[in-house]
Amino acid sequence: MAAGTVVPVIRFEKATVSYPGPGKPALSQVSVDVDKGEFVFLVGTSGSGKSTALKLVLRELRPTTGRVYVAGKEINRLATWKVPRLRRQIGTVFQDFRLLQTKTVTENVAFAMQVTGRSTRDIRKAVPETLELVGLADKGARLPDELSGGEQQRVAIARAMVNQPMILIADEPTGNLDPATSVGIMKLLDRINGTGTTVLMATHDHGVVDQMRKRVVELDHGVVVRDEATGVYGYQH
Amino acid sequence: MQLRHVSTNLRQSLRRNVSMHAAVIITLFVSLSLAGIGVLLSKQAALTTDVIGSELQITVTLCVPDEPDFPQCTSEVTPEQEATVLQTIRDNPEVAGTEVISKEQGLDNLRERGVIPDEQFEGSDPLITADVIPKAIRVTLKDPQDYDGVTSAVQDLDGVREITTAQELVGPVFEIIDYTRYAAWGAAGALVLAAVMLVANTIRLTALARRKEIEIMRLVGASRVFIVLPFLLEAVFTALVGVALAAGALAAFTRFAIIDGVAEVITGLPFIGWGDFLYTLAVIGILGPVLTVLPTLLLTRKYLRF
Numbered sequence: 001m002a003a004g005t006v007v008p009v010i011r012f013e014k015a016t017v018s019y020p021g022p023g024k025p026a027l028s029q030v031s032v033d034v035d036k037g038e039f040v041f042l043v044g045t046s047g048s049g050k051s052t053a054l055k056l057v058l059r060e061l062r063p064t065t066g067r068v069y070v071a072g073k074e075i076n077r078l079a080t081w082k083v084p085r086l087r088r089q090i091g092t093v094f095q096d097f098r099l100l101q102t103k104t105v106t107e108n109v110a111f112a113m114q115v116t117g118r119s120t121r122d123i124r125k126a127v128p129e130t131l132e133l134v135g136l137a138d139k140g141a142r143l144p145d146e147l148s149g150g151e152q153q154r155v156a157i158a159r160a161m162v163n164q165p166m167i168l169i170a171d172e173p174t175g176n177l178d179p180a181t182s183v184g185i186m187k188l189l190d191r192i193n194g195t196g197t198t199v200l201m202a203t204h205d206h207g208v209v210d211q212m213r214k215r216v217v218e219l220d221h222g223v224v225v226r227d228e229a230t231g232v233y234g235y236q237h
Numbered sequence: 238m239q240l241r242h243v244s245t246n247l248r249q250s251l252r253r254n255v256s257m258h259a260a261v262i263i264t265l266f267v268s269l270s271l272a273g274i275g276v277l278l279s280k281q282a283a284l285t286t287d288v289i290g291s292e293l294q295i296t297v298t299l300c301v302p303d304e305p306d307f308p309q310c311t312s313e314v315t316p317e318q319e320a321t322v323l324q325t326i327r328d329n330p331e332v333a334g335t336e337v338i339s340k341e342q343g344l345d346n347l348r349e350r351g352v353i354p355d356e357q358f359e360g361s362d363p364l365i366t367a368d369v370i371p372k373a374i375r376v377t378l379k380d381p382q383d384y385d386g387v388t389s390a391v392q393d394l395d396g397v398r399e400i401t402t403a404q405e406l407v408g409p410v411f412e413i414i415d416y417t418r419y420a421a422w423g424a425a426g427a428l429v430l431a432a433v434m435l436v437a438n439t440i441r442l443t444a445l446a447r448r449k450e451i452e453i454m455r456l457v458g459a460s461r462v463f464i465v466l467p468f469l470l471e472a473v474f475t476a477l478v479g480v481a482l483a484a485g486a487l488a489a490f491t492r493f494a495i496i497d498g499v500a501e502v503i504t505g506l507p508f509i510g511w512g513d514f515l516y517t518l519a520v521i522g523i524l525g526p527v528l529t530v531l532p533t534l535l536l537t538r539k540y541l542r543f
Contacts, residue, residue: 058456081461088458100450114242115459163457 007072008033009167009198010057014066017052017222026052028222029066034200036166039193041209042202043233044219050202053219054169057200058090059083071166088116091160091168091197095175097152099144099159105131106140109158116163126162134158134188150181157188161197168192170201174208182208206233246467250443251474257439258475264435265479265528268428269521270486271421276520277491278418280513285410285506287346295384296338297322297391298371298398307398314372318396325394326376331386334377343370349507371398410506429528436475436532440468444540451541465537472529480525484518 012032018025027049034040042050055061056068059075068075071089078086099108106127113123131137134154144152153173160168170189174182186208193199203209209216209232216231217224251258299319300310326335338346344367348358357364378384388400444451454464491514500508 084455084458084460086458087456090458092456098449098453100453111453112457115454115463116457117460117463120241159453159457 007036008069009036009038009071010034010200011069012053012056012066013068015056015063015068016065017049017056017061018064024221025064026222027056027063027219030219030222030224032217032224032227034198036198037193037196039190039199039212039214040201041212041214041216041231042200042219043204043209043216046204047221048219049222050219051171052222054171054200054202057167057169058092059086084116088163089166091157091163091165093153093156093160093168093170093173095172097144097149097156097176099152099155101144103143104140105136105142105144105147105155105158108144108155109162112159112162118163130158130162133161133192148181149177150184153177153181153185154188157185157192161192165197167198167200170199170203172203172205173201174203174205179207183211186212209233243463243466243470247470247474250447250467250471253446254439254442257435257442258471261432261435261439261475261529262478262482264428264432265476265525266482266486268425268432269479269483269525270490271425271428272524273483273487273517273521274490275418275421275425276517277487277495277509277513278414278421280509280516282411282414282418284509284513285414295376295378295387295400295402297326297374297376297400299373300396300398301369301371304398310396310398314396314398318394319372322391322394322397323374325390326374326387329387329390331379331383332376333379336375336377338373338375340367340370340372343367343373351504351507432479432528433532436472436529437536439471440533440536441540443468443471444537455541464541465534468533468537469530472533473526476525476529480522483521483525487514487517487521 010033012030015027015030016025017027030049030053042053044050052061056063056075057070059070059078062068062076070086073082073086075086100111103111109127109130110123113126118126128137128140131140134157136151136154136158139147139151144155147155153176157168157173168189173189174185177185182205189199189201190212213230213232216226216228216233218226218231299314299322300307300312301314302310302312304310323335323337326332344358344365347353347365347370348355353365376387378387384402388402391397392400451464491509491511495508496510
């Protein structure tokens with residue numbers, strides 16, 4: 001990377017992931033740069049390699065060949081004990097919310113700070129602020145069961161954002177939500193992106209992608225087949 | 238680090254798996270008690286060997302003057318006589334080793350056996366002094382049954398007072414100690430295995446019960462230490478309770494079975510005491526935590542997928 005250029009927050013350099021046994025690799029020679037502050041949709045059918053790509057960013061996986069850089073670190077060379085530090089710079093949101101059912105909304109969000117060793121003072125300050133950001137300031141004492149799907153996803157986003165990560169990874173965040181609720185979640189992600197957080201979102205949701213008009217990277221059988229700056233879900237005819 | 242978070246977690250986890258933890262503690266308690274008894278019995282065996290010689294040994298005592306029972310001894314053994322006896326023994330192919338017991342050591346051993354009242358060794362002019370104790374050579378044999386060769390080679394040499402084999406004296410004692418010790422260790426070994434497997438099961442259950450929580454911890458970047466710490470603290474906690482209970486049982490064993498028990502009944506032999514108990518306590522104090530912490534470290538790696 002030459003001096004003076006913007007260093008991408010995420011860079012795939014001919015990254016290939018092969019699982020043991022016969023069959024095609026899950027990702028093949030993928031090269032994609034994501035700059036700081038970008039909003040990128042990762043689209044493709046099931047088995048196209050979207051989840052594998054996200055796992056590389058989270059360093060749940062390592063590329064078999066090629067390189068992947070996240071927040072300036074080459075994940076292949078990153079020592080195992082440094083992985084938690086990398087993950088603190090990444091917020092993650094899933095289709096199934098993954099909230100702890102026995103903890104209140106506030107406790108669920110605070111959990112992300114407690115387990116990364118943040119002080120009680122920091123937690124008391126950051127948690128209400130983040131709940132305010134996602135529009136749940138008045139629901140802190142509720143349990144996840146008492147909330148709608150959209151609200152639960154907002155809690156998950158709050159948990160992902162409370163440590164102020166550089167990157168937000170969302171794996172089908174609207175997959176379990178109705179279209180109207182999905183719009184609300186996308187507006188929230190757009191607002192988070194507006195504050196400078198890079199967002200990488202894997203999705204099947206045509207409506208969401210078409211409406212947002214953001215960058216779209218399409219994977220098919222582990223290969224990048226399309227990378228458009230302001231794309232829609234399918235090919236434009 | 239959020240200590241409160243860790244301690245809350247520990248409390249919750251201990252409560253969630255009460256029966257499993259109780260099982261681990263009880264198994265540890267019994268296995269550590271048995272292992273401790275094994276250690277105490279080894280100490281007893283070593284102590285007995287020190288004082289009266291092991292069954293592998295025969296003792297050749299050398300002449301002291303004025304003993305009507307041993308007419309061949311007219312005076313104290315001379316250095317030359319002693320050297321000849323020693324050399325003859327060492328040259329014998331049945332001999333594995335020799336140890337010379339000085340008159341002072343002999344006096345100490347005699348006193349330790351507790352047969353003769355202490356007053357006879359004390360005061361400004363004690364009845365028994367090192368002078369009247371014969372010097373001795375303790376001979377270790379390759380085979381305890383093969384003492385005839387040494388006996389016949391040595392018994393007619395000048396300066397030899399008496400040859401005693403420890404066989405008749407200590408044989409039965411050692412037999413009892415050994416059988417009990419091996420039984421204790423065998424049972425302890427089986428229970429240790431059970432304890433380790435129980436620890437493994439507990440970890441698996443806890444990891445399963447907390448898998449969502451652990452998954453989230455991993456994703457938000459909790460350090461490995463932070464994730465494993467509750468498991469380790471649980472392991473240390475159960476081990477310490479097990480050790481404490483075993484310590485109580487061993488203290489009772491030392492007090493009631495040894496000090497107030499056999500030591501009162503059997504005279505003529507030294508018995509272990511509180512010093513040996515403390516040594517045993519140190520052994521099980523290390524063994525207990527190792528038995529729970531080691532599998533925890535190995536299994537958290539496996540179940541938590543780092």
